[in-house]
Amino acid sequence: MNWLTHDWRDFIAEPWLSIVLSLVAVVCGAIVGAEREKREKPIGTRTLTLVALGSAIFTMLSFAIGAENDHARIAAQIVTGVGFLGAGAIIRGKFGITGLTSAATIWAVSAMGMVAGAGYVAAGLGLSVLILAVLTVISAGEQRFLGRCEYVTVTLLFEPNGGKTIVKIEEILDEYNVPWTRNKLAVETSTSGGSRLSITYCDRHKHHREFLAELAALEEITEIKSTSSVGP
Numbered sequence: 001m002n003w004l005t006h007d008w009r010d011f012i013a014e015p016w017l018s019i020v021l022s023l024v025a026v027v028c029g030a031i032v033g034a035e036r037e038k039r040e041k042p043i044g045t046r047t048l049t050l051v052a053l054g055s056a057i058f059t060m061l062s063f064a065i066g067a068e069n070d071h072a073r074i075a076a077q078i079v080t081g082v083g084f085l086g087a088g089a090i091i092r093g094k095f096g097i098t099g100l101t102s103a104a105t106i107w108a109v110s111a112m113g114m115v116a117g118a119g120y121v122a123a124g125l126g127l128s129v130l131i132l133a134v135l136t137v138i139s140a141g142e143q144r145f146l147g148r149c150e151y152v153t154v155t156l157l158f159e160p161n162g163g164k165t166i167v168k169i170e171e172i173l174d175e176y177n178v179p180w181t182r183n184k185l186a187v188e189t190s191t192s193g194g195s196r197l198s199i200t201y202c203d204r205h206k207h208h209r210e211f212l213a214e215l216a217a218l219e220e221i222t223e224i225k226s227t228s229s230v231g232p
Contacts, residue, residue: 059117
């Protein structure tokens with residue numbers, strides 16, 4: 001059972017060691033990335049897989065260089081570089097900040113990739129499962145504590161303005177991560193000659209309905225009215 005706790009550098013010789021550690025990093029990143037992809041987050045499977053793989057490669061490179069000081073220096077540069085990458089995922093909009101969880105996930109996945117690149121395969125896989133559990137279990141706990149979402153459908157009446165209005169609406173929905181899979185953005189022609197769009201969103205939690213204020217600020221939108229409540 002030494003393979004569970006020991007450095008795999010003691011068991012596998014090069015070049016197979018680098019191949020195995022790289023594949024483990026890819027698997028670890030994909031495990032977490034699949035959950036983010038399922039939730040339609042901007043940081044998905046490809047991004048987190050590459051973050052984990054890149055961190056593992058740089059860590060393996062630090063061992064290839066050989067000197068102890070180089071290990072610490074390269075590890076520190078990985079942390080700094082990933083910090084800049086994570087900062088790029090944070091967006092400050094008119095009504096708040098989004099992307100903090102995505103940035104933190106990038107940071108954690110990078111650390112996981114460094115562990116795998118250092119040769120601790122079991123620890124890397126265990127960390128990927130732990131990160132996945134944090135993202136899913138805590139999210140479920142938040143829903144239990146704050147209450148499950150209650151979905152409401154609203155209808156927007158707006159002037160199409162040659163298709164420009166729907167582009168603005170799409171940008172707002174993107175910014176606030178309103179799930180398009182539920183809405184499908186089916187634009188219809190209203191009886192007044194304008195356009196009509198139905199959007200389903202969670203009305204129970206304040207941060208899930210903040211996008212309505214920005215939609216209401218669009219001059220092209222003439223009316224926002226609630227039409228129905230739907231199941232979860």
